[in-house]
Amino acid sequence: MQEKKKMSLAVKIFIALILAIIAGLALQNHADLAATYIKPFGTIFLNLVKFIVGPIVLFSIMAGVVSMKDIKKVGAIGGITVVYYFCTTAVAITIGLIVANLFKGTFPALETTSLSYEVTQSTSLMDTFVNIFPSNFIVPISEANMLQVIVMAILIGFAIILLGEKVTKAVEGIGRWNDIFMKVMEMILSLSPIGVFCLLTPVIAANGPAVIGSLAKVLLVAYLCYILHAVIVYSITISTMGGLSPIAFFKGMLPAIMFAFSSASSVGTLPLNIECSQKLGASKEVSSFVLPLGATINMDGTAIYQGVCAIFIASCYGINLTLPQMLTIVLTATLASVGTAGVPGAGMIMLAMVLASVGLPVDGIALVAGVDRLFDMGRTTLNITGDASCAIIVSNILRKKGSV
Numbered sequence: 001m002q003e004k005k006k007m008s009l010a011v012k013i014f015i016a017l018i019l020a021i022i023a024g025l026a027l028q029n030h031a032d033l034a035a036t037y038i039k040p041f042g043t044i045f046l047n048l049v050k051f052i053v054g055p056i057v058l059f060s061i062m063a064g065v066v067s068m069k070d071i072k073k074v075g076a077i078g079g080i081t082v083v084y085y086f087c088t089t090a091v092a093i094t095i096g097l098i099v100a101n102l103f104k105g106t107f108p109a110l111e112t113t114s115l116s117y118e119v120t121q122s123t124s125l126m127d128t129f130v131n132i133f134p135s136n137f138i139v140p141i142s143e144a145n146m147l148q149v150i151v152m153a154i155l156i157g158f159a160i161i162l163l164g165e166k167v168t169k170a171v172e173g174i175g176r177w178n179d180i181f182m183k184v185m186e187m188i189l190s191l192s193p194i195g196v197f198c199l200l201t202p203v204i205a206a207n208g209p210a211v212i213g214s215l216a217k218v219l220l221v222a223y224l225c226y227i228l229h230a231v232i233v234y235s236i237t238i239s240t241m242g243g244l245s246p247i248a249f250f251k252g253m254l255p256a257i258m259f260a261f262s263s264a265s266s267v268g269t270l271p272l273n274i275e276c277s278q279k280l281g282a283s284k285e286v287s288s289f290v291l292p293l294g295a296t297i298n299m300d301g302t303a304i305y306q307g308v309c310a311i312f313i314a315s316c317y318g319i320n321l322t323l324p325q326m327l328t329i330v331l332t333a334t335l336a337s338v339g340t341a342g343v344p345g346a347g348m349i350m351l352a353m354v355l356a357s358v359g360l361p362v363d364g365i366a367l368v369a370g371v372d373r374l375f376d377m378g379r380t381t382l383n384i385t386g387d388a389s390c391a392i393i394v395s396n397i398l399r400k401k402g403s404v
Contacts, residue, residue: 013372016193017200024204034202042202045195046362048188049352054141056185056349057149059178065157066171077394081290084237084390085298086334091233092300092382093333096225096307097326103221107214107315132331150335185349192369199366215371218312225304226378233300234389242392244280252280253388260381266295269384282391283399290394294387299350301379301386306333306354309375313355313364325358332357 027034133151134140140148160167160174235246242249250257256276260269270291277287310329314321321329332354352362368375 012193013196013369016197017369017371020197020200021204023197024201025209027201027205031202031205034205038198039202040198042195042198042200042363042366045188045191045198046365048191049195049349049365050356050362052181052185052188053349053353053356054149055177055181057353058141058153059174059181061150061153062157062160062174063178065154066160066174077286077289077398078293080394080397081293081390082297084393085294085386088233088237088300088386088390089298089303090330090334092225092229093303093307093330095229095233096222096304097311097329099225099228100221100308100311103217104311104315106217107312189349196366196369199363199369203366214312214316215368218308218368219371219374221312222305222308222375223378225308226301226382229300229304230382230385234385237393238389241396242281242389243396244392249280249389249392250385252276253385256384256388257381260384261377266380266383266387269380270295273384273388277388277391280388280392282388282395286395286398287391290391291387294390295384298386298390299379299383301382302350303333304382305375305379306351309351309364309368310354310358310360313367314360316364316367317361319360321358328358329354 023038024034131145132148134145134148137152139145140152160170230250234249238244238246238249253276256269256273259272260266274287274291277291278284282290307329311321333350351365351368355362355364
């Protein structure tokens with residue numbers, strides 16, 4: 001009974017959103033007051049989010065890579081799984097960007113004088129590729145260059161695997177530091193309601209009701225992308241590589257889908273997802289490896305969310321993203337999905353990374369954070385459905401090879 005009395009973070013953020021709308025509308029004639037005395041507390045929250053992004057990505061990816069232990073041992077399952085996850089995530093973010101661009105004319109350009117933004121010079125595609133690789137260990141973390149941090153984490157993770165038992169203590173250390181930074185992230189995200197209120201109130205005070213209507217539009221676009229990805233991508237992959245009818249797949253996945261939608265937790269849905277996948281033909285050996293891995297690195301729904309929100313936030317600032325910038329978003333969101341923690345609200349951390357990768361103001365998170373739970377329900381459902389499709393496909397491929 002005590003658990004029911006404890007208000008969830010999502011409810012707190014939603015209440016903060018409502019209060020921000022009320023306060024913002026009440027302060028429409030005093031927008032400067034809101035920007036001067038309320039926004040600084042939101043800036044503090046944003047600074048904390050920016051601070052935790054680098055360490056979270058570095059240690060969570062290292063921990064994920066190291067957990068595979070023997071690359072050869074998990075090569076057959078892990079190879080197919082990782083390729084499938086990365087491909088579907090890349091397709092998901094592409095769908096998100098394309099559909100959001102089709103609808104971006106409906107997103108209003110808001111009055112954002114109270115939010116900081118500097119136009120950055122667009123870089124060429126080759127420069128973007130070169131800039132993925134770090135030339136310094138400290139700079140990528142201090143400058144929050146997420147692509148370089150990801151590359152660093154993967155390289156260090158592989159080195160630890162190759163060194164084997166000699167670095168057992170290092171493996172334990174990475175696991176502990178990962179736990180520490182996850183706890184710090186949890187602490188920072190607990191401040192989300194205050195951050196959302198203090199960031200959104202000045203925006204609404206300056207823009208009035210225009211921003212409220214735009215939130216409904218961006219949610220609609222996101223859910224349209226979720227449905228398109230599930231119906232097109234998963235149906236095609238399941239029928240061609242999984243040897244299963246898409247209708248049978250979605251029908252069999254219904255219990256897990258309903259639980260994921262209501263709980264908005266990939267990790268919480270894991271036991272039910274394993275059960276549904278095995279009933280649909282996934283082997284126990286494959287599902288016990290692929291699904292937990294998927295709960296950590298497969299973020300199709302989150303990737304769509306990044307793309308839609310990036311276009312929406314850019315539109316609100318009156319910015320048109322260039323093709324190299326959009327390709328950077330695809331690359332960052334795809335690679336960063338490996339480092340996205342399976343905890344509620346982690347999508348906001350990842351969104352901060354994506355916005356930073358193309359020079360968009362992280363302040364824009366305030367525009368969507370208040371309805372993050374509504375985004376989260378759809379993206380979690382898509383994430384776990386993608387995990388299950390992979391388990392069934394890998395099982396089918398290995399079964400044909402006689403490996404399972």
